[in-house]
Amino acid sequence: MTTIQDVARLAHVSVSSVSNVLNGKADRMRPETYTRIEEAIRKLGYRPNQAARQLKTGRSPILGLLVPTTANPFFGQLAMSMETYAQQQYGHRVLLCNTHRDKQLEAAMFDDLIAFGVRAVIVVSSLSDEQHIEAAMARGLAVISFDLGPDPGSVIRHDYVLPDNVAAGTLAARHLIEYGHSHLAFAMPKGLTYSRRQKIEGFMAAIDQESGKASGRVVEGKSLTRYGDTELASMGYDMAATIVNMDPRPTGVVTVNDMMAVGLMAGIRDQGLLIPDDMSIVGMDDLTLSAFTWPPLTSICMPMQAMSCTMVDRAVARIAQPDLEAEEICFEPTLTIRKSVAAPSTGRHQSRPGSR
Amino acid sequence: MTTIQDVARLAHVSVSSVSNVLNGKADRMRPETYTRIEEAIRKLGYRPNQAARQLKTGRSPILGLLVPTTANPFFGQLAMSMETYAQQQYGHRVLLCNTHRDKQLEAAMFDDLIAFGVRAVIVVSSLSDEQHIEAAMARGLAVISFDLGPDPGSVIRHDYVLPDNVAAGTLAARHLIEYGHSHLAFAMPKGLTYSRRQKIEGFMAAIDQESGKASGRVVEGKSLTRYGDTELASMGYDMAATIVNMDPRPTGVVTVNDMMAVGLMAGIRDQGLLIPDDMSIVGMDDLTLSAFTWPPLTSICMPMQAMSCTMVDRAVARIAQPDLEAEEICFEPTLTIRKSVAAPSTGRHQSRPGSR
DNA sequence: TTGAAAGCGCTAACAG
DNA sequence: CTGTTAGCGCTTTCAA
Numbered sequence: 113m114t115t116i117q118d119v120a121r122l123a124h125v126s127v128s129s130v131s132n133v134l135n136g137k138a139d140r141m142r143p144e145t146y147t148r149i150e151e152a153i154r155k156l157g158y159r160p161n162q163a164a165r166q167l168k169t170g171r172s173p174i175l176g177l178l179v180p181t182t183a184n185p186f187f188g189q190l191a192m193s194m195e196t197y198a199q200q201q202y203g204h205r206v207l208l209c210n211t212h213r214d215k216q217l218e219a220a221m222f223d224d225l226i227a228f229g230v231r232a233v234i235v236v237s238s239l240s241d242e243q244h245i246e247a248a249m250a251r252g253l254a255v256i257s258f259d260l261g262p263d264p265g266s267v268i269r270h271d272y273v274l275p276d277n278v279a280a281g282t283l284a285a286r287h288l289i290e291y292g293h294s295h296l297a298f299a300m301p302k303g304l305t306y307s308r309r310q311k312i313e314g315f316m317a318a319i320d321q322e323s324g325k326a327s328g329r330v331v332e333g334k335s336l337t338r339y340g341d342t343e344l345a346s347m348g349y350d351m352a353a354t355i356v357n358m359d360p361r362p363t364g365v366v367t368v369n370d371m372m373a374v375g376l377m378a379g380i381r382d383q384g385l386l387i388p389d390d391m392s393i394v395g396m397d398d399l400t401l402s403a404f405t406w407p408p409l410t411s412i413c414m415p416m417q418a419m420s421c422t423m424v425d426r427a428v429a430r431i432a433q434p435d436l437e438a439e440e441i442c443f444e445p446t447l448t449i450r451k452s453v454a455a456p457s458t459g460r461h462q463s464r465p466g467s468r
Numbered sequence: 469m470t471t472i473q474d475v476a477r478l479a480h481v482s483v484s485s486v487s488n489v490l491n492g493k494a495d496r497m498r499p500e501t502y503t504r505i506e507e508a509i510r511k512l513g514y515r516p517n518q519a520a521r522q523l524k525t526g527r528s529p530i531l532g533l534l535v536p537t538t539a540n541p542f543f544g545q546l547a548m549s550m551e552t553y554a555q556q557q558y559g560h561r562v563l564l565c566n567t568h569r570d571k572q573l574e575a576a577m578f579d580d581l582i583a584f585g586v587r588a589v590i591v592v593s594s595l596s597d598e599q600h601i602e603a604a605m606a607r608g609l610a611v612i613s614f615d616l617g618p619d620p621g622s623v624i625r626h627d628y629v630l631p632d633n634v635a636a637g638t639l640a641a642r643h644l645i646e647y648g649h650s651h652l653a654f655a656m657p658k659g660l661t662y663s664r665r666q667k668i669e670g671f672m673a674a675i676d677q678e679s680g681k682a683s684g685r686v687v688e689g690k691s692l693t694r695y696g697d698t699e700l701a702s703m704g705y706d707m708a709a710t711i712v713n714m715d716p717r718p719t720g721v722v723t724v725n726d727m728m729a730v731g732l733m734a735g736i737r738d739q740g741l742l743i744p745d746d747m748s749i750v751g752m753d754d755l756t757l758s759a760f761t762w763p764p765l766t767s768i769c770m771p772m773q774a775m776s777c778t779m780v781d782r783a784v785a786r787i788a789q790p791d792l793e794a795e796e797i798c799f800e801p802t803l804t805i806r807k808s809v810a811a812p813s814t815g816r817h818q819s820r821p822g823s824r
Numbered sequence: 825t826t827g828a829a830a831g832c833g834c835t836a837a838c839a840g
Numbered sequence: 841c842t843g844t845t846a847g848c849g850c851t852t853t854c855a856a
Contacts, residue, residue, distance in 0.1 A: 117833080125842075128836080162585065167850085168836085172519075177564075187544075188541060188547075191566075209562075227517065485826065
């Protein structure tokens, strides 16, 4: 490995001058010295040893990223956006951790990040218990959370970046109501997280506005904490039977995310119903693949790109300036209309079981 | 931050003894000393500074991972499997890089990895040009590649882990042929990569075995290097028109991966054809989501889990023993039968355009 | 069985 | 404008 010493020797200067060009302090030397050093660096293909640099400065150009699992296309997209932006914009690398929504793993990752000298981490978690996050912050880690919100009334202790989930729920329910649906359902995994609660709140608010003309129920599937994000579609599939057999049967259902909608649509088909004729579906996330399902899925689009960039911006800002004031940054979702929603069928016979 | 000094002081020993327990050299001290030190470590919540450790030893418990993009569920799954296994099995962390199939970015990542002291990297790339890989290896990086193969006749210079793509192509084509299809097509992005070549070879071999009874053509879409993996489904969608208008029209098509199949199925539907009645589709990868498409997608299943683990095993082994002999490790794919394949319709009128 | 001490490669005073 | 030097926290001889 070539070191800063080698460069200094070749350029006939001291190591500190080399260090100065490495750190952009061009004003500290004659232009010609600068050029000479630059040339030596190039000639040797020299790259500074990050471990040494970090040991000295305590800073590291690495961001931590915790997601439930990149196997879920939503988080896969998020991870890609963030990593790409962090790299392009700031030259920062990303240390990835799939937490599987496991608190132990999250905590272990925090410890590791600190040991690696990482100063900022982006956390996509559904864990309502934030005490391990607090612990990490106490140890000097800057935390940016995604899709989590501060407890009402509590002091904001870290940065929260999230879509307006209430608006998302409202947007979805209202779209269905506008099409004439009066029996709605909201499908999600078992257990209330911050964002699920908000989505339900928005969903219910839209229904309440109709004062009795529409009704909405929440349908829970299995627990993601136990079954994992890979199971989301499968969970949606299983929930189809429950939903189809509800009395009164909902004619419009909103799912907490698109993967669940994909599974739910498959399940509903296998129950012998047609989408959107017999049942309308609205997803959330607006995944790339949602344009290619059958029928193409109407979904609530979260501005992922913008949110990813914001999270990275905040994270990097905090590395430079750890005492930055904490903020809650909220993004507005939009409705992407495709073909999974139609007016409810008016006839008594909503379906042809077994037709498939 | 608590340091090894703090621990030494609290346990009334020297730093070297603490270092010894950190590195499992229990035989170098009295059991009671060991216990005392352990206790001090626990009491202080001490974690060794990785930068310092690495600066000293030159080793790092971090693996590099290069994928085109985790936004593609296939790579997202792969990244998850690998990261989870590396962490659970070896306590190694993963530095993620989305290369977007860009050679510059790949090369930059290699340089960074070296600067970070990373010793092994897993590369999922379609770049046929391996010279930047060679360069990285020359600088001491151990490389494990996925879905790449050695040039025939050349010396194996790094580890290659991959599915038997020839078998995959054969499996897919034969399945279609067994159902009575005689006009087949193989759909893929523009440009031959190692794995595409192999898949085509297997596809064609299965057809040739039928000596004239079946024919097969390769259909190319846009270039992934230019359009990105997010476009795969969209590309498949666009290719539907081309395929439907081919003369003779293929009745069975194999796609190079499931994302393309998902898009292709949507496109074919929009062309007014029914799947599998008018056209049968076989995908490759067997994504989780492929069980929930409409119709559920018959696909070639690659043993991702096993391949991921093998890559990590090799990578970690190489960190410990850099001069390990390079190997090519091949995994057998299997056929997952779902509902996107049926016998070709016999009538003249294969479709009802505009029915939808 | 334990401790002292020499660096790993770099940055950042500080001195010249 | 340039050079000298003291560590950052750890591992690893080597000596006691």
